[in-house]
Amino acid sequence: MGRGRIFPSALFRKEMLIQNLIGGIQAGSLYALVALGLIIIFKATSVLNFAYGEMVMMGAYFSLVFYSFFRLPLPWVFLFALLSGIILGLLLERVICQPLQRASPMTVVIATVAMMGILKSLARLIWGPGYYALPIFTVTPFQFFSLSLSGNTLYTILISVSFMGLFYLFFVFTKIGKGMRATSENPIAASLMGVRIPRVFFLTWAIAGALAALTGLLIAPLTGVFPDMGNISVKGFAAGVLGGFGSVPGGILGGFFLGVAESLAGSYISTAFKDVIAFLLLVAVLIFRPTGLFGKQG
């Protein structure tokens, strides 16, 4: 009898599993977006941007301002948030990337860490330490076979996956995208082939800024908007590292993998374990397979 009460049926368990998987994919798509932004910057400019999470956070605040303060319709909120994200990205490129082009990696890391603190404390000064809700998507659940999905989940997954697709097309088919890939392979050879390196750097940060703003916009309805929401970048690092940190598809796969792993660990092991698993995976992968779970060995 007791057994029946805890696990009513095998069917219920299966549904719980699927529900968990979907939750994991939703979180994973966001991690993948963060990882994508980090990897794009890293590949093109070899800067590991510790301030990326704060760019995401600023994106969320920008959308909050356009949505709740100016009361713009949703498409305009998207557009303006992306624009302000781009401006922020360009600003950071001027402050961090340009002056420190020849500095040691440690100097660059410290500079981005400083930028992280600056953006976070600025947000806290401007908007205060509290939470804001950003209800841009419907939350009413709808039935899909026997599963109930919230509009939130669906939109998050759809929008993030379609943006990943767009980026794939951009990198593979456009001339600018090809130039960016060439630069990340070998900057000197690329510049000899006529790729303008400064322009590539500029564009990379602009694109990453837009992506960060988009990510912030998608995360905000789930978690609310608050100054510490940039901590998601650590999950993005973990996702990127799982994928080897050199390849965009690897980072995206790593993001989904991390999201699902977290969701499963959270519901089947313990909720405390949910946050730890990202860091355990991060450290373990870096120690045992520095090329990532999906990367080539050696």
Add this chain to the structure above:
Amino acid sequence: MKWTILGSYHKTWVPLLLVLIGLAAIAPFLDVYFLYILTIVCLNVILATGLNLLSGYTGQISLCHSGFLGIGAYSCTILMIRLHLPYPLALLSAGLIAGCAGFLVGIPALRLRGLYLAMVTLGFGEIVHLVLHHWQGLTGGPLGLKVPTARIGPVVFKSELSLFYLFLFVAFIFVILARNLIHSKIGRAFRSIAYSEIAAQACGVDLAKYKTLSFALSAFYAGIAGGLYCQLLKYLSPDPFGLFESIQYLTMIVLGGMGSIIGSVVGASLLSILPEILRDFKDYQELIFSLLLMLFILFMPRGIYGMIRSVFRF
């Protein structure tokens, strides 16, 4: 050659000894608030000196030093509560436990550099923070732990003055220790690794040994600082051991001067006193800290002490 090294020894530790005696002499006449600030200065000097051994001299970044500090503080307290160890023993074990943790973090550092190392240390720091929060049976979780008062023989370290003398004494010993270490074979190995790992290896420096040693030593310093810190806090919670604090320690050595012991003393003192001066602007503190870090890394990468040295050419 030998004489110049000896000469530079004198240059450092004679003024340091004078500072020590001076501080010890005026301490009884200071009010409690000043004493508290000076105690914090001593604590941060130990930490920054340890971090400088790792980041400044060996060139390995660490974003988890507040994690080592936390390990030290918690192990010292738990050893005193559970095993009733006398304080000096608990303090030493706290340093050793943190040192072991540092050794463990140092192992991946053999294969990773720069950015990847930053990520591992970031991850490790977060793990420590989360474990302190969630392992309630041992650490008390967010509720915290009450720290037993330290006593060494007949002396009870309860008053601010006695704590200050303890901190000052330990800080002095550890600064001198670091100074001597830097001029030994180990210190030269550290600096050669920072300069070029390949060149160091070619000259016969055992990378595996010295990198892990540098991590372990630096974490040992942080652990000792933690063992002292818990006495000052009187009540332990996981809050003061987060990422922001790690960044703050990094700021200290960047501000003071990477790769210089006196630089870390200068940086630690400045950044411990600065928050007290900026007390009225508490909301702006984090912003000012981060801005300082940014400005120094962009325009004065050798820090205050490095600049003074290049101006006066010594």
